[in-house]
Amino acid sequence: MIKKIRKEFKIVLFAIALTLGICGMVYAFNSERLVFVGRYPTSPLSSLSAVPGVPGNQCTICHGPSAPPLNTYGQAYFNAGMGVAALQAIEPSDSDGDTFSNITEINAGSFPGNATSVPPPLPDAEAPTVISFIIPATSSSLTVPITTFTATDNVAVTGLLITESPNTPAASGPPWTPTAPANFIFTTPGQKTLFAWAKDAANNVSTSRSQTVTITLPASDTIPPIVTSFVIPATSVSLTVPISAFTAADNVGGSGVNGFMVAESSTPPLAGNAGWSATPPANFTFATGGAKTLFAWARDAANNVSTGLVSASVTITLPQTVTFQDVSPTHFAFNHVEAMAAAGITGGCQADNPGTPENEALFCPDSVVDRGQMAAFIVRAVEGGQLFEGPCIGPSPFSDVPAS
Numbered sequence: 329m330i331k332k333i334r335k336e337f338k339i340v341l342f343a344i345a346l347t348l349g350i351c352g353m354v355y356a357f358n359s360e361r362l363v364f365v366g367r368y369p370t371s372p373l374s375s376l377s378a379v380p381g382v383p384g385n386q387c388t389i390c391h392g393p394s395a396p397p398l399n400t401y402g403q404a405y406f407n408a409g410m411g412v413a414a415l416q417a418i419e420p421s422d423s424d425g426d427t428f429s430n431i432t433e434i435n436a437g438s439f440p441g442n443a444t445s446v447p448p449p450l451p452d453a454e455a456p457t458v459i460s461f462i463i464p465a466t467s468s469s470l471t472v473p474i475t476t477f478t479a480t481d482n483v484a485v486t487g488l489l490i491t492e493s494p495n496t497p498a499a500s501g502p503p504w505t506p507t508a509p510a511n512f513i514f515t516t517p518g519q520k521t522l523f524a525w526a527k528d529a530a531n532n533v534s535t536s537r538s539q540t541v542t543i544t545l546p547a548s549d550t551i552p553p554i555v556t557s558f559v560i561p562a563t564s565v566s567l568t569v570p571i572s573a574f575t576a577a578d579n580v581g582g583s584g585v586n587g588f589m590v591a592e593s594s595t596p597p598l599a600g601n602a603g604w605s606a607t608p609p610a611n612f613t614f615a616t617g618g619a620k621t622l623f624a625w626a627r628d629a630a631n632n633v634s635t636g637l638v639s640a641s642v643t644i645t646l647p648q649t650v651t652f653q654d655v656s657p658t659h660f661a662f663n664h665v666e667a668m669a670a671a672g673i674t675g676g677c678q679a680d681n682p683g684t685p686e687n688e689a690l691f692c693p694d695s696v697v698d699r700g701q702m703a704a705f706i707v708r709a710v711e712g713g714q715l716f717e718g719p720c721i722g723p724s725p726f727s728d729v730p731a732s
Contacts (some may be wrong), residue, residue: 373434404430424440459480461539462539468545474509474511483530494538517545552634563644588625624640
């Protein structure tokens with residue numbers, strides 16, 4: 329009878345354990361919690377609160393948010409027999425099916441029995457790989473085209489670079505480009521080696537791929553280019569004269585025309601002078617009007633400058649500026665009146681109203697000039713400009729000319 333009672337008592341205890349799960353044991357037996365902490369002392373989970381009922385406490389490692397039902401990790405632990413050996417046995421397993429092993433989650437501080445709790449993403453430490461890098465084996469120019477340059481990365485390639493140095497470049501140093509460069513320009517001919525690099529957003533830099541090219545430049549170009557056409561209008565009413573046509577050609581096999589210049593001087597410019605442009609200029613601005621001659625020059629990549637004098641002439645007639653509306657360019661005294669106005673000797677008899685677009689200034693050429701006006705003209709002419717305007721200082725020498 330006693331044996332039967334003991335057996336039934338054990339069955340009841342087992343049923344209670346299955347119902348309450350391991351949390352009942354953890355709640356009832358603090359030793360299970362200490363087993364976990366002892367096995368994983370550095371896990372962030374071991375630093376959780378040991379007080380039951382506190383959100384996120386250590387019981388939730390094996391249970392849901394409201395213990396006692398076991399979660400998948402707690403059930404696996406229970407099925408393995410509990411204790412250190414059980415913890416170790418289920419470490420490689422993925423109890424909650426979130427693709428992370430139990431030990432990975434424990435070390436990261438995520439819950440191994442909760443599929444919504446996963447380790448934070450690890451920093452990208454994987455460098456890109458340059459898949460292909462091809463340049464021509466030979467070249468007759470210092471500018472060598474890049475035939476192929478591709479790279480791949482576990483996340484994304486963010487920069488590509490080509491150098492002549494085999495040393496790994498800094499991710500934030502040289503001028504990385506998001507796409508492969510079209511060419512590479514060397515400074516000297518000969519056998520050259522290029523190194524191709526790739527980097528990602530985490531600044532991981534790939535190992536390089538290299539290619540070699542032998543550059544042999546053609547014989548020196550000593551033949552200057554020729555200006556084949558240069559046309560400007562014969563007349564102009566503006567100091568800025570358009571250039572209707574300007575073309576040049578270099579010798580066959582030469583280095584090619586790379587500079588154009590127009591100037592008023594017939595002396596050939598030097599290849600290094602300022603003023604050269606890669607394309608023919610659209611116009612030329614003179615300083616003054618009159619009969620003008622322009623000379624056209626061309627330069628090639630070998631710094632040869634054209635030698636033949638190619639020129640074109642233009643006559644610039646600027647429209648006359650009328651200061652006073654009552655003194656037109658046909659008036660016999662027009663030039664004299666304009667000169668007096670430009671010198672500041674006269675402002676006319678009526679000033680222009682700056683508030684209107686029209687010019688209302690008048691000179692009154694037919695009015696009689698009195699002695700006072702003439703005195704002002706003489707003083708301005710001798711002293712220059714608008715001097716002695718307003719009241720004078722001191723007594724007037726003439727009784728009929730007050731100081732005011």
